[in-house]
Amino acid sequence: MKDKGIRINICMGTGGIAAGGAQVMEAFKKELRKAGIKASVGKRCTMHKVGCRGLCAKDVLVDVVKDGNKFTYQFIQADMVPRIVQQHLIENNPVSEWLVGEDYHNFHNKQVKVVLSDCGNIDPEDIEAYIKVKGYEALKTVLKKLTPEKTIEIIKKSGLRGRGGAGFPTGTKWEICRGVEAEQKYIICNADEGDPGAFMDRSVIEGNPHAVIEGMTIGAYAIGADIGYVYIRAEYPLAVERLKLALKQARKKKLLGKNILGTKFSFDIKIKLGAGAFVCGEETALIASIEGERGMPRAKPPFPVHSGLWGKPTVINNVETLANVPYIIRNGDKWFSSYGTEKSKGTKVFALTGKVKNSGLIEVPMGITLKEIIYDIGGGIENDKALKAVQTGGPSGGCIPAGMVDIKVDYESLAQVGSIVGSGGMIVLDEDDCMVNVAKYFLQFTQAESCGKCVPCRIGTKRLLEILDRITKGNGKETDIELLEKLGNDVKSASLCGLGQTAPNPVLSTIKYFRHEYEAHLKGKCPAGVCKDLLTYYILEEFCKGCGACMRACPAGAITGERKKPHKIDPEICIKCGACFEVCKFKAVGKE
Amino acid sequence: MVKLTIDGKTITVPKGTTVLDAARKLDIPIPTLCHHPKLTPFGGCRMCIVEIKGIPRPVTSCTTPVTEGMEVITSSPRLEDLRKTILELILSDHPNDCMVCERAGDCTLQELAYFYGIKENRFQGERRRYEKRDGNPFIERDMEKCILCGRCVKVCSEVQGVGAIDFAYRGFNAKICPPYEHDLDCEFCGQCVAVCPTGALTGKMWALKGRQKEIKEVDTVCAYCGTGCNITLHVRRNEVVRVTSKENTWNEGWLCVKGRFGYKFINSPDRLKTPLIKKRGKFKEVSWEEALDYTAKKLNAIKKKYGPDSIGGLSSARCTTEENYLFQKFIRAVIGTNNVDHCARL
Ligand SMILES: Cc1cc2nc3c(=O)[nH]c(=O)nc-3n(C[C@H](O)[C@H](O)[C@H](O)COP(=O)(O)O)c2cc1C
Ligand code: SF4
Ligand code: SF4
Numbered sequence: 001m002k003d004k005g006i007r008i009n010i011c012m013g014t015g016g017i018a019a020g021g022a023q024v025m026e027a028f029k030k031e032l033r034k035a036g037i038k039a040s041v042g043k044r045c046t047m048h049k050v051g052c053r054g055l056c057a058k059d060v061l062v063d064v065v066k067d068g069n070k071f072t073y074q075f076i077q078a079d080m081v082p083r084i085v086q087q088h089l090i091e092n093n094p095v096s097e098w099l100v101g102e103d104y105h106n107f108h109n110k111q112v113k114v115v116l117s118d119c120g121n122i123d124p125e126d127i128e129a130y131i132k133v134k135g136y137e138a139l140k141t142v143l144k145k146l147t148p149e150k151t152i153e154i155i156k157k158s159g160l161r162g163r164g165g166a167g168f169p170t171g172t173k174w175e176i177c178r179g180v181e182a183e184q185k186y187i188i189c190n191a192d193e194g195d196p197g198a199f200m201d202r203s204v205i206e207g208n209p210h211a212v213i214e215g216m217t218i219g220a221y222a223i224g225a226d227i228g229y230v231y232i233r234a235e236y237p238l239a240v241e242r243l244k245l246a247l248k249q250a251r252k253k254k255l256l257g258k259n260i261l262g263t264k265f266s267f268d269i270k271i272k273l274g275a276g277a278f279v280c281g282e283e284t285a286l287i288a289s290i291e292g293e294r295g296m297p298r299a300k301p302p303f304p305v306h307s308g309l310w311g312k313p314t315v316i317n318n319v320e321t322l323a324n325v326p327y328i329i330r331n332g333d334k335w336f337s338s339y340g341t342e343k344s345k346g347t348k349v350f351a352l353t354g355k356v357k358n359s360g361l362i363e364v365p366m367g368i369t370l371k372e373i374i375y376d377i378g379g380g381i382e383n384d385k386a387l388k389a390v391q392t393g394g395p396s397g398g399c400i401p402a403g404m405v406d407i408k409v410d411y412e413s414l415a416q417v418g419s420i421v422g423s424g425g426m427i428v429l430d431e432d433d434c435m436v437n438v439a440k441y442f443l444q445f446t447q448a449e450s451c452g453k454c455v456p457c458r459i460g461t462k463r464l465l466e467i468l469d470r471i472t473k474g475n476g477k478e479t480d481i482e483l484l485e486k487l488g489n490d491v492k493s494a495s496l497c498g499l500g501q502t503a504p505n506p507v508l509s510t511i512k513y514f515r516h517e518y519e520a521h522l523k524g525k526c527p528a529g530v531c532k533d534l535l536t537y538y539i540l541e542e543f544c545k546g547c548g549a550c551m552r553a554c555p556a557g558a559i560t561g562e563r564k565k566p567h568k569i570d571p572e573i574c575i576k577c578g579a580c581f582e583v584c585k586f587k588a589v590g591k592e
Numbered sequence: 593m594v595k596l597t598i599d600g601k602t603i604t605v606p607k608g609t610t611v612l613d614a615a616r617k618l619d620i621p622i623p624t625l626c627h628h629p630k631l632t633p634f635g636g637c638r639m640c641i642v643e644i645k646g647i648p649r650p651v652t653s654c655t656t657p658v659t660e661g662m663e664v665i666t667s668s669p670r671l672e673d674l675r676k677t678i679l680e681l682i683l684s685d686h687p688n689d690c691m692v693c694e695r696a697g698d699c700t701l702q703e704l705a706y707f708y709g710i711k712e713n714r715f716q717g718e719r720r721r722y723e724k725r726d727g728n729p730f731i732e733r734d735m736e737k738c739i740l741c742g743r744c745v746k747v748c749s750e751v752q753g754v755g756a757i758d759f760a761y762r763g764f765n766a767k768i769c770p771p772y773e774h775d776l777d778c779e780f781c782g783q784c785v786a787v788c789p790t791g792a793l794t795g796k797m798w799a800l801k802g803r804q805k806e807i808k809e810v811d812t813v814c815a816y817c818g819t820g821c822n823i824t825l826h827v828r829r830n831e832v833v834r835v836t837s838k839e840n841t842w843n844e845g846w847l848c849v850k851g852r853f854g855y856k857f858i859n860s861p862d863r864l865k866t867p868l869i870k871k872r873g874k875f876k877e878v879s880w881e882e883a884l885d886y887t888a889k890k891l892n893a894i895k896k897k898y899g900p901d902s903i904g905g906l907s908s909a910r911c912t913t914e915e916n917y918l919f920q921k922f923i924r925a926v927i928g929t930n931n932v933d934h935c936a937r938l
Contacts, residue, residue, distance in 0.1 A: 452740060493674055
């Protein structure tokens with residue numbers, strides 16, 4: 001990018017588009033034409049839609065690269081474009097107040113991008129853009145120079161483990177499947193991504209679909225499959241569209257289809273849309289769904305590598321797992337395994353959300369500490385409140401208390417404290433979050449998404465939820481904490497699939513580290529002041545100026561009082577909406 | 593062949609056998625609710641969990657194939673405790689109105705609750721409530737009693753090849769129903785009723801016809817067609833109140849709508865029990881001799897006057913093959929015409 005000329009990158013992931021990316025692009029086109037730049041610089045002025053670079057909260061992000069110098073703008077809207085064109089491109093004077101600040105750079109500095117290395121830099125709708133950054137070279141190497149066995153060997157040595165949740169060694173999975181005698185085998189890319197708040201896989205497909213296709217094709221060659229499926233949720237229309245386009249382009253270039261790159265190897269990929277059930281991300285349910293059945297898990301063994309899609313040996317890998325593959329082949333297993341810890345190699349993409357200043361998509365080396373993620377990359381807690389816990393692994397994961405933020409983020413360390421890496425959800429919780437309520441939130445999700453096949457999950461999670469619900473409403477019984485632990489552990493032990501086997505984790509881990517919060521609820525108090533039924537609002541007479549703002553705000557008419565005299569809240573009428581608390585300028589409304 | 597030990601007992605079984613089947617061969621009891629020997633394994637009720645050395649979590653014996661040298665434990669405090677939790681969970685979402693349930697005394701759930709001594713329930717909570725409004729004529733579907741074992745779904749698609757019902761909805765609201773929750777509109781073979789382990793599915797005409805203990809079971813052959821399915825009549829006070837079929841018969845216990853539900857004619861006042869001849873515009877009961885003589889005379893007269901081809905014979909699928917053979921022989925050789933046919937069409 002050191003060449004002369006102008007390059008403009010506009011973030012057009014789902015986040016970028018939602019923030020107005022398409023309009024910004026139109027505005028640039030118009031302004032450049034008006035200013036005559038397109039004509040004078042000619043071919044050397046290019047504009048690119050690029051995929052997500054993680055910091056969606058600051059969209060639309062726009063890179064302006066002029067004569068090799070890159071400036072990144074944040075929060076750009078179409079009406080801001082004329083000034084950028086005039087001042088930056090014509091007068092050579094970047095609009096400093098719109099440029100990204102220090103936090104943008106901090107956000108990126110501690111990250112190590114492998115899977116996301118090309119996301120946000122290349123145009124995902126143009127196969128040439130991928131090829132320019134060495135795309136499909138790994139496939140060439142594999143098909144022309146490596147045997148399937150050697151390919152598997154490299155992946156095994158790299159230490160790559162599944163990024164879809166369970167962390168199974170990818171090379172080993174391929175090796176087992178390779179070893180099964182069968183005329184037909186399949187490889188499936190799991191792009192169901194149903195965890196609430198997770199968007200890692202979506203961003204990878206939207207930002208660099210060819211890496212996934214290349215990884216899948218290499219996997220197919222390694223195990224001996226000639227048909228692949230991408231199972232992707234229909235709620236990801238942009239990802240589906242870009243994937244379809246990428247498949248078309250790859251077929252045209254003989255990178256997919258019959259006799260790929262002139263070799264004897266043939267392979268093609270079909271797309272199967274999921275209808276939005278979390279459980280369909282579970283591999284056996286996913287297989288049932290592709291087969292046209294209701295997406296209900298099947299008992300293992302037999303495992304899919306032995307008997308998967310239509311009873312044939314099948315490898316299922318996550319999007320991120322597969323997207324790692326081309327980079328490993330290109331740069332070597334040693335390069336990959338130089339990142340990470342002893343047993344967890346490489347990097348992992350996380351969706352960092354919650355009460356953190358910079359929320360977004362991040363890719364970090366395994367073994368980085370939670371603290372570095374929250375404070376260096378995430379910029380610390382919003383409004384400088386106190387960190388309470390971090391929930392990792394989404395609804396299957398657990399909560400890690402603030403006292404443990406020095407913990408390394410890798411498969412083993414997180415498992416040791418009762419959580420998981422999972423697919424990569426990471427929610428930061430602060431002092432205002434009630435842990436019982438957090439557990440209830442996740443259980444509500446898993447309970448609603450249980451497929452209903454097995455008793456412990458179908459009825460067990462419902463009962464867990466009912467118990468949590470009564471605790472947050474102040475109706476908890478003395479024995480409820482023990483009952484939650486007992487039932488939670490039984491549901492984990494007796495459920496059929498990973499959904500039920502992990503659904504109680506948020507409950508069990510919050511009991512483990514925040515038992516006192518549960519106990520407080522049983523005594524009628526919610527320490528974080530979240531559970532409405534346990535709150536009472538009252539007016540502190542010494543601060544009340546009698547302005548009447550609360551009285552006017554109260555929708556229930558629970559507040560009475562004369563002007564300039566302390567007001568009063570009638571607890572019988574109060575509906576605990578908190579309007580008075582919000583509106584009082586003198587901090588005279590208390591809650592407990 | 594694969595050799596394994598179950599509860600310390602060694603057994604050798606063919607490859608592909610499940611742990612459950614191997615245990616049953618050893619006469620080791622493992623409780624099950626969703627398992628049915630004639631249907632593909634489901635693994636949903638989780639009652640049949642066992643411990644296998646080397647596998648940390650319990651696995652369902654109905655779905656797990658045996659492997660060489662496997663060491664299985666079918667009962668331990670941990671397993672029994674989990675089974676008890678599972679049963680309590682099921683019963684926490686069940687009407688528990690055994691006293692007035694058609695299946696009382698013949699219900700697998702009731703039996704397990706009895707053996708596990710479940711009197712109190714730690715997991716009391718919300719129960720599914722469904723309005724009863726299934727307008728079909730044969731099958732009573734009380735879905736509040738359904739434990740979602742999936743047997744009915746499987747029998748309908750795997751055995752009957754119909755697929756009239758399936759799972760719908762998710763989580764606690766999961767439910768077995770016909771598409772769009774319409775009233776059941778299928779062949780009404782009642783195979784689902786036969787395999788349901790609870791009182792969720794029963795015959796509408798069975799209602800209030802008596803408990804099993806006062807019923808005499810009479811094995812016989814279904815008279816509806818030449819297939820000759822083995823059936824068992826359930827008789828109370830000289831009235832057939834239910835028809836079933838046993839699994840160890842040649843028809844494996846499967847029946848069609850007529851064999852299972854078409855027994856009302858037995859006690860119908862309209863049923864013909866003697867031959868009738870119309871005399872002066874009115875039907876009169878007569879003896880078999882008189883009826884046969886009368887028929888022979890008439891046939892002879894018609895044949896003489898109009899020729900054998902003016903007569904045709906139509907026989908019934910309810911006759912045996914032998915009877916049908918004799919009938920066509922009679923029409924061809926005695927009457928002398930080829931005008932003979934039969935109501936069955938394949
Ligand atoms: C309830 C449930 C949901 C899952 N959802 C996903 C998902 O959305 N994406 C995914 O890749 N794996 C998901 N998994 C994990 C898959 O079953 C499977 O382990 C994974 O796709 C294997 O790929 P990997 O080895 O590359 O991680 C889910 C598992 C469970 C139990
Ligand atoms: S654990 Fe839950 S989601 Fe999994 S099979 Fe059982 S009911 Fe279905
Ligand atoms: S209706 Fe009966 S057979 Fe069908 S799922 Fe329910 S309990 Fe099982």
